[in-house]
Amino acid sequence: xxxxxxxxxxxxxxxxxxxxxxxxxxxxxxxxxxxxxxxxxxxxxxxxxxxxxxxxxxxxxxxxxxxxxxxxxxxxxxxxxxxxxxxxxxxxxxxxxxxxxxxxxxxxxxxxxxxxxxxxxxxxxxxxxxxxxxxxxxxxxxxxxxxxxxxxxxxxxxxxxxxxxxxxxxxxxxxxxxxxxxxxxxxxxxxxxxxxxxxxxxxxxxxxxxxxxxxxxxxxxxxxxxxxxxxxxxxxxxxxxxxxxxxxxxxxxxxxxxxxxxxxxxxxxxxxxxxxxxxxxxxxxxxxxxxxxxxxxxxxxxxxxxxxxxxxxxxxxxxxxxxxxxxxxxxxxxxxxxxxxxxxxxx
Numbered sequence: 105x106x107x108x109x110x111x112x113x114x115x116x117x118x119x120x121x122x123x124x125x126x127x128x129x130x131x132x133x134x135x136x137x138x139x140x141x142x143x144x145x146x147x148x149x150x151x152x153x154x155x156x157x158x159x160x161x162x163x164x165x166x167x168x169x170x171x172x173x174x175x176x177x178x179x180x181x182x183x184x185x186x187x188x189x190x191x192x193x194x195x196x197x198x199x200x201x202x203x204x205x206x207x208x209x210x211x212x213x214x215x216x217x218x219x220x221x222x223x224x225x226x227x228x229x230x231x232x233x234x235x236x237x238x239x240x241x242x243x244x245x246x247x248x249x250x251x252x253x254x255x256x257x258x259x260x261x262x263x264x265x266x267x268x269x270x271x272x273x274x275x276x277x278x279x280x281x282x283x284x285x286x287x288x289x290x291x292x293x294x295x296x297x298x299x300x301x302x303x304x305x306x307x308x309x310x311x312x313x314x315x316x317x318x319x320x321x322x323x324x325x326x327x328x329x330x331x332x333x334x335x336x337x338x339x340x341x342x343x344x345x346x347x348x349x350x351x352x353x354x355x356x357x358x359x360x361x362x363x364x365x366x367x368x369x370x371x372x373x374x375x376x377x378x379x380x381x382x383x384x385x386x387x388x389x390x391x392x393x394x395x396x397x398x399x400x401x402x403x404x405x406x407x408x409x410x411x412x413x414x415x416x417x418x419x420x421x422x423x424x425x426x427x428x429x430x431x432x433x434x435x436x437x438x439x440x441x442x443x444x445x446x447x448x449x450x451x
Contacts, residue, residue: 115419124425129163130189134430178211213287243292244301282326307347331360390426401439408443
């Protein structure tokens with residue numbers, strides 16, 4: 105395989121730094137649609153092959169990101185959101201009381217990927233077509249597949265008490281959850297993908313949501329077994345986590361990660377540089393909290409340039425992504441797109 109992304113991941117001298125600009129569906133009713141389409145069309149490196157929709161455009165919202173319509177997922181968790189397009193919060197936990205565990209039923213991975221039903225024959229067709237077109241295809245578990253799934257099922261505080269108490273039922277729940285997740289991983293591996301992703305937020309603004317010892321005891325063993333199934337096929341593992349994960353990062357990488365997607369300013373650009381530059385591919389998640397929201401276009405340009413200067417190498421090892429959500433000033437959105445395209449060619 106010779107795709108630019110593949111070469112960036114494996115330090116094989118990519119032609120440019122892979123850049124991704126993800127636009128949340130809520131943006132289509134928070135920004136002028138004609139302006140948003142114009143920005144996309146002006147940036148072909150970020151949006152290759154983009155075909156503009158007929159305006160006005162109403163995106164398809166997932167059931168867990170549709171306002172005023174609570175949604176029950178395959179695990180029995182109830183999602184609620186207050187804005188179309190914004191992923192909801194789990195407000196109902198099916199195992200808030202362990203007394204319900206004896207009758208608790210997991211979704212079937214043959215027909216459900218946890219958040220919603222899935223038709224594996226259609227998924228196979230989609231992936232096969234994408235690979236035939238020369239696209240780099242990533243398979244993925246749903247976001248929040250293990251730690252966050254346990255939190256959604258039990259409730260965050262209950263889960264931390266379970267870990268502290270070494271609750272026997274928790275070990276059984278984790279085993280069942282890993283079995284479910286692992287079945288989905290194997291489905292994608294059998295279909296054939298170029299990379300496999302394990303997206304799961306583990307960090308808060310300062311520090312992780314669970315202690316390093318709790319991560320090693322309850323979460324890391326599942327990570328390692330699932331990721332081993334991927335790496336044994338010669339396929340790279342992508343791991344995403346929002347928040348400050350510095351205390352967990354050694355254990356995360358040790359699980360088999362080849363591409364680490366982490367947030368820039370929360371963890372620190374210099375810290376990321378010192379730990380990973382030239383050693384592991386960093387998929388840098390660009391700030392969405394301070395500079396891009398409250399800074400100037402010049403400050404945004406300086407941020408992107410600094411990140412590229414600190415983290416990129418001529419051999420590769422850096423990809424970058426920005427997730428656009430409502431609230432970022434329009435001039436800053438344009439500045440971000442400009443800077444990402446400009447510094448993609450830094451080397």
